[in-house]
Amino acid sequence: MNDGRGNGYYLNLGEYIDALEKAGKLVRVKEPINKDTQMHPLVRLQFRGLEEKDRKAFLFENVVDSSGRKYDIPVVLCAMAGSGEIYALGLKCKPEEIAERWAAARANPIAPRVVDKGPVHDVVITGDELQKSGLSRLPVPISTPGFDNAPYLSAGHWISKDPETGVHNVGNYRGMVKSETRIGCFSGSSEQGIGIHIRKWRKAGHRSMPVAIVIGVPPNVSYTSVSRIPYDMCEYDVAGSLAGAPLELVRCKTVDLLVPAQSEIVIEGHISLEFLEMEGPFAEFTGFMAKRDYSYFMDVTCIAMKKRPIFAAFLSQFPPSESSKLRGIARENAMRRCLLEDGMTNILDIHQMEVAGSWGVTVIKIKRESDRDAQRVFDSLAPKGHLGKIAIVVDEDVDARDPLAIFWALAFRMQPHRDVRIIDNYRNVLDPSIVDCALDRNAVKVEDEPRSSLLLIDATRDWNYPPIALPNRDTMEQAIAMWKKLGLSELNLKRPWYGYDLGYWSEEDKSEAKLALEGRYFETGEKHQAKRRPFET
Amino acid sequence: MNDGRGNGYYLNLGEYIDALEKAGKLVRVKEPINKDTQMHPLVRLQFRGLEEKDRKAFLFENVVDSSGRKYDIPVVLCAMAGSGEIYALGLKCKPEEIAERWAAARANPIAPRVVDKGPVHDVVITGDELQKSGLSRLPVPISTPGFDNAPYLSAGHWISKDPETGVHNVGNYRGMVKSETRIGCFSGSSEQGIGIHIRKWRKAGHRSMPVAIVIGVPPNVSYTSVSRIPYDMCEYDVAGSLAGAPLELVRCKTVDLLVPAQSEIVIEGHISLEFLEMEGPFAEFTGFMAKRDYSYFMDVTCIAMKKRPIFAAFLSQFPPSESSKLRGIARENAMRRCLLEDGMTNILDIHQMEVAGSWGVTVIKIKRESDRDAQRVFDSLAPKGHLGKIAIVVDEDVDARDPLAIFWALAFRMQPHRDVRIIDNYRNVLDPSIVDCALDRNAVKVEDEPRSSLLLIDATRDWNYPPIALPNRDTMEQAIAMWKKLGLSELNLKRPWYGYDLGYWSEEDKSEAKLALEGRYFETGEKHQAKRRPFET
Secondary structure, three states, X not given: OOOOOOOOOOOOHHHHHHHHHHOOOEEEEOOOEEOOOOHHHHHHHXXXXXXXXXXXXXXXXXXXXXXXXXXXXXXXXXXXXXXXXHHHHHHOOXXXXXXXXXXXXXXXXXXXXXXXXOHHHOXXXXXXXXXXXXXHHOOOOOOOOOOOOOOEEOOOEEEEEOOOOOOEEEEEOEEXXXXXXXXXXXXXXXXXXXXXXXXXXXXXXXXXXXXXXXXXXXXXXXXXXXXXXXOOOOHHHHHHHHHOOOOEEEEOOOOOOEEEOOOOEEEEEEEEOOEEEEEOOEEOOOOEEEOOEEEEEEEEEEEEEOOOOOXXXXXXXXXXXXXXXXXXXXXXXXXXXXXXXXXXXXXXXEEEOHHHOOOOEEEEEEOOOXXXXXXXXXXXXXXXXXXXXXXXXEOOOOOOOOHHHHHHHHHHOOOHHHHEEEEEOOOOOOOOOOOOOOOOHHHHHOOOOOXXXXXXXXXXXXXXXXXXOOOEHHHHHHHHHHHHHOOOOOOOOOOOOOEOOEEOOOHHHHHHHHHHHOOOHHHHHHHHHHOOEEOOO | OOOOOOOOOOOOHHHHHHHHHXXXXXXXXXXXXXXXXXXXXXXXXXHHHOOHHHOOEEEEOOEEOOOOOXXXXXXXXXXXXXXXXHHHHHHOOOHHHHXXXXXXXXHOOOOOEEOOOOHXXXXXXXXXXXXHOOHHHOOOOOOOOXXXXXXXXXXXXXXXXXXXXXXXXXXXXXEEEEEOOEEEEEOOOOOOHHHHHHHHHHHXXXXXXXXXXXXXXXXXXXXXXXXXXXXXXXXXXXXXXXHOOOOEEEEOOXXXXXXXXXXXXEEEEEEEOOEXXXXXXXXXXXXXXXXXXXXXXXXXXEEEEOOOOOEEEOOOOOOOOHHHHHHHXXXXXXXXXXXXXXXXXXXXXXXXXXXXXXXXXXXXXXXXXOOOHHHHHHHHHHHHOOOOOEEEEEOOOOOOOOHHHHHHHHHHOOOHHHHEEEEEOOOOXXXXXXXXXXXXXXXXXXXXXXXXEEEEEEOOOOOOEXXXXXXXXXXXHHHHHHHHHOOOOOOOOOOOOOEOOEEOOOHHHHHHHHHHHOOOHHHHHHHHXXXXXXXXX
C-alpha cells in the first residue's frame, strides 16, 4: 500500500495501458503519425464507423508533426472512455457496476497523502531551457485538423486552489498552445471550478493565480476531473476513494500546489488576472465549432515529467466521443445523487444521450408511483442546472438507453398538451441555438433575453394500459427454439420481445385468448352473436 | 399484355414469391407449423432480433392448427414489406426509387379492365357446403398468441363501393374470424374508406352492404390497399399504374363487386347495417393491445379461390413490423404529395419512424429557405390529419432516418420556447394515451375533452452556424486510407464523418486553421498576445 495503490488499483497510466492491452482494448501504432493532421482523424473514424463495443484505445509510439519534428513521447487517445467497457476497466469493475462504484466513492472520500518526491519530478525544465523549448517538447495533437487554430490540451487537468481555504480543484479544461510558455484556458463558466477560484483570487487583489496542469494520470484522477464535485470537497478525495487508497501528491516546483506524484507530465505556471487573450475557435461537444472569444491564459514557469512519460489526450468534439462518454457518466452520477438527496427512491436509470453531447437529452427511467413523479424529477434536477435541452421521464419497461424505445414512449405514452412543459434554463455558452452566432458570445450572458429553455416531457403511462402487442412469453420462447432448429440467422433480441400485462386486462380477455390458443375461437364468436346490439343513429 | 401484366410485372402472388426466393429474400418452411401458436411468434423474432436488411419473407408449406387440422393452403408472411428491400422488390425498383415510383403512379392512374373469368373462380364454395366448412378451410393465423381472442385476417383487402357512383374502395382492415360464415370488421374510422360507404348505404336505407375480401394479390394491389387515395379515385387505378398495365377484374359470384382476377382467395358477403358485434381485443401497431368494442361484421355468402391458392398475412402489431413499413411508405407518399400541392418545393425527405408505428413521429427534412418553412410544413400537413403525435423539421444535413441524428438536432438546433408548438389534433382511437383505458373507447369521439394533441418542433438552424466539429474532409479521407493500411476493423461510416461549413466561418478562422495544419500555430499565439485586453470588472 506504500506505493499509493489501493486494492491493486493502477499505480499510473502505464500500468493501466498494459491492462487495456491485455483486455484486447488497445491498438498500438508503431508507424510514424503526424499529430497535427493524422492522429485525431484516424481515431475519430471509430466513432463514426464502428459500434461502441468495437472501439479501442490507441497508443501512438512514433509521433511526428507538420514541422518535421519527431517526439520521443508517445500519445495515448481514448484510454479513459473510448467505450463504456473501457471506462469500466478504468474503474476495475463491470460496466453495469459503474454507477454503484461512483456512489460508494462519493459517500466515502479518502483524503490524499502528501509525499516528498514522485516520478513526475524525474525531469524538471525551467528558466532559459524552458523559454527555448517548452511546450514544443510535448506532442499536443490538433483535435480537428482543418478547423482548430492550434493544438489544444484535451486531457489537461487544471489544478488551482481556493485562496482562503486552500482546498484544491481539479478540472478538465481545453488549453490552447500559444507559445513555448503560454497556454489559453477556456473553462466555460465562472460559476464552477477554476472560474470561482479566478474570481476569488482577483477579489483578493492578486495579479495572477498559481495553476498546474496535470497530463497523464491513472483513470480515477481523470474521471474525477470531469465530475461535478461539491465546492468544499476535493477531487483528490474522491479519486482516492475510487482507487481504495489515498492518492499520493507532491508539491510543485515553482507554484504552491499539490499534484499527483504519479502524473506523467505537469505544467506549472500562473493565470493572468489582469489580461485576457483571444482563444478558439475549437471544435466542441455540441458537434459544432465553438466561436473565438477572449479568455484566460497561463504563463508557464516549469514543465516536469517522468523519464519516459506518456502524453494523454481525449477524443472530444462531435458526439459521440470519448469526452461525451466521460461527461455522460459523470452527469448521470451527479443526477442520481441529486434525486436521492431529494428523496426520490424510485429512480431506475438515468441516461445522458451521448449523441446530444451527454448534455442535451436526458432520459430518466422511474418506477411510477404517482401522477407527480415526473414533475418531482424535473423540480429536483432543473433548478440545479443538471438538465440541458430536453428531459424525458419514462416507465420501468422502457429502455432508457435505446433511442427508438424513447420515440415509442413519446408516441404512445404522452399527450403534448398534458405532459409537456417548457421552462427557462441556464444558458450553455456553447449551445449555438440560443443567439445568432454572428453576435458576441457574451450576449448570452445578459439577464433577460436571449432566453435558453428546457423541454420537460412526462412520457409515463397515466393509467393502466392494455398488454404489449407481442405474443406471450411462452409462445415466443418456443419460437426461439424453433428458430434455432431451423438454422436461421443469429438473433440479438431487443426488449420487449414478448407481450406482458400493463394493468388493463380483464378475466374475459384472458379466457378468450386462452380459447383462441386452443383453436376454440368460434365459441367466442357465438357469444358475440348472442350479445349483438343495434347501430346507434 | 393480354394476361394483365404490364412491363413484365408480377402476374400474381406466386410469381412474386418466386422472385423473392431468387433474390434470397424467402425462407421456405417445410416443417409442420401451428398457425395458432407458432407461426407469428417465429416470424416476429426477426423484428426483435435481426437488422432490417436481414429480414425475409416466410412461406409455410405445412400448416396445422391447435385442433389438429392440416391445411393444404400454404401461408406467406412478410412478403409485401418485411423490409424496405422487400418492398422495393414488390415495386420492381431500388429502395431509393420507391418514392418516385409512387409519385409517378399517382400522377398517371391506369383504369382497370373487366374480364369474363379469372383463376380466382377455379373453386367456388357457396350454400350448404359453405355453411358446413367455410372460413375453417382457410389457414388464418393468430397474430398474437396469448392475447388475441381469435385468428384475424391481417392482409384482407376489403372491397366495397359507393352506392351512388359505383366507385370501388380497397382497404385493408383487420377481420376477426367468428364462425364458418361470419367475420368481424374494424376499420378504425368512419371518415375513411369503407366507413364512408357504410354511412352512405345506411343513409340510402339498405339493411346490408355488399362486400368482398381479397386475400393474396400481387404487391401493387396490397400496396394501394393501405394507401390513402382520394375518395373519387379507385385504388385499382393506382395499382394498374404501379404495374404499368390495367389490372384485370372479375365480377363476384354472389355480390355486385369487382375483384382482381388473379387473387388467390376472395370472400364475398354482406356487412350488416342493422347490428354491431363485439370485436377485439387485438394487438395493434401502437405496440399495445387494442381494446374490445362493438364493431361491424360480415355474413359470408361465398368463398372463391384458385386451385392451389396461397394465403397471405401481414406481420403487424408491435412496431417495427411489416405493417409499419407498409403504412410508413404510404403515409410518406401522401405527405409528399400534400406538401407539393401546397407549393413546398424544398422538401428533401419525409420519414415516419417505424418504431412509432409509422404514425407517432414524423421527421421532415427541408432545404431551409426562410424562417417560416417549418411552420408552412406544419400548416400544410396538420389540418389534413397527416401528423400523429410529434412532427420534427430538420435541416438538409441531418439524416431524417437516423434517430440519433434527430436527437442531436433537437439538442443543438432548437430552443423550446421559440421552436416548439402544441396544437390540437385528430384523435387516433388506438392511441392509449388520450383517455383512461378503463373508460369506453367511444369517449374519445366526443367533441370537447378528452383532447389529443400534436407536438410541432422546428429543429432547423435559425442562423448561420459554425462548422461541424469534425476534421476536414481531406484529413478524414487520408485517415480512412491509413485505417485500411493498418488493417483495423471494417468501418461502416455514418454521416457526418467530416467537418463542413454551415455559413459562419471567417477568413481569419480559415487562415488560422491553415497555419495550424502547417505547424505554425505560434504565429497565431503571437497575434493573440499583441491583441490582449484587460479583464472587465
